[in-house]
Amino acid sequence: MLFGIAAYGIWALFPFYFRAVEYVPAIEVIANRIIWSFVLLMIIMTLTRKWQGLRQAAGDRKALGLVALGAVFVAANWSTYVIAVTTNHALQASLGYFINPLVIVGLGVFVLKERLRPAQWLAVGIAALAVLVLTVSYGSLPWIALILAFTWAIYGFIKRYVGWGAIESIAVETAVLTPVALTVMIVLLINGTSVFFADGPSTSLLLMLAGPITTIPLLFFTGAATRVPFSTLGLLQYITPIGLFIVGVAFFGEEMSQMRWIGFALIWVALIVFTIDAQRDSRPRTLADVQLLPEE
8 A cells, every 4th residue: 555655646746856857858858767767677677687577578579569659658648747747737737647547448448349337438428528628718628638648548558458567568668768868868969958968967866866756656556556456556546646636736826717627526526436336346357447557
């Protein structure tokens, strides 16, 4: 339980870190996050002696290709999240991770042709109404929330399908992304616009911390996932969007109009219906139950 609370709690506090580096261009923050996550994961892979298992898993070219594809979706999710927080849209990030479980239900219906129970249809319908209300409130579709929800849902689906361990899959994902991240850093250095190399050791250290800040909660999550009941972990996942919502309103002073309160309230009602139905259901888990990591 403590591992799970720690993982989801850290993810909820991410906005404070990204606000601390908001003077750094988002692309450089993301590049450093990838590079230093890769470095730390290589160290962890060595200390835990997982290289042999990774080599065996990597022999499946289809699985390796899917993990690489997952890297694209997680990179899109990370990038959108950083942009959301640094442009004063933490509430949309919160909304995205509230919507995420319901998007996964939709993927189950349209991709795997799963049949929904009446309560699940009700939850999806309420969520659709909520998105409509929030669209009116924002004056346009809440694109940040939708991108976060869909990229993370697809990423979770790919990871579940491949079935690799958390450390191994994330190591491959960062390995796929690291050449791109290094290229970005080299281009920034050549152009003389790199903050990492020009703004002093404090900024460099702050950007290097993106590695452990990304990796540590994933390790906490893995520890929780192997020790607590699945249903308990499913409830713990709401710590992150609730925390993001509180941070956005209480600390960053983001505006919550009456229409937005109504929209968020509808999402919460949909999640209550969805969660109660999931708790009552005793059938084998479907795609609607696979994704428990709100990211990062």
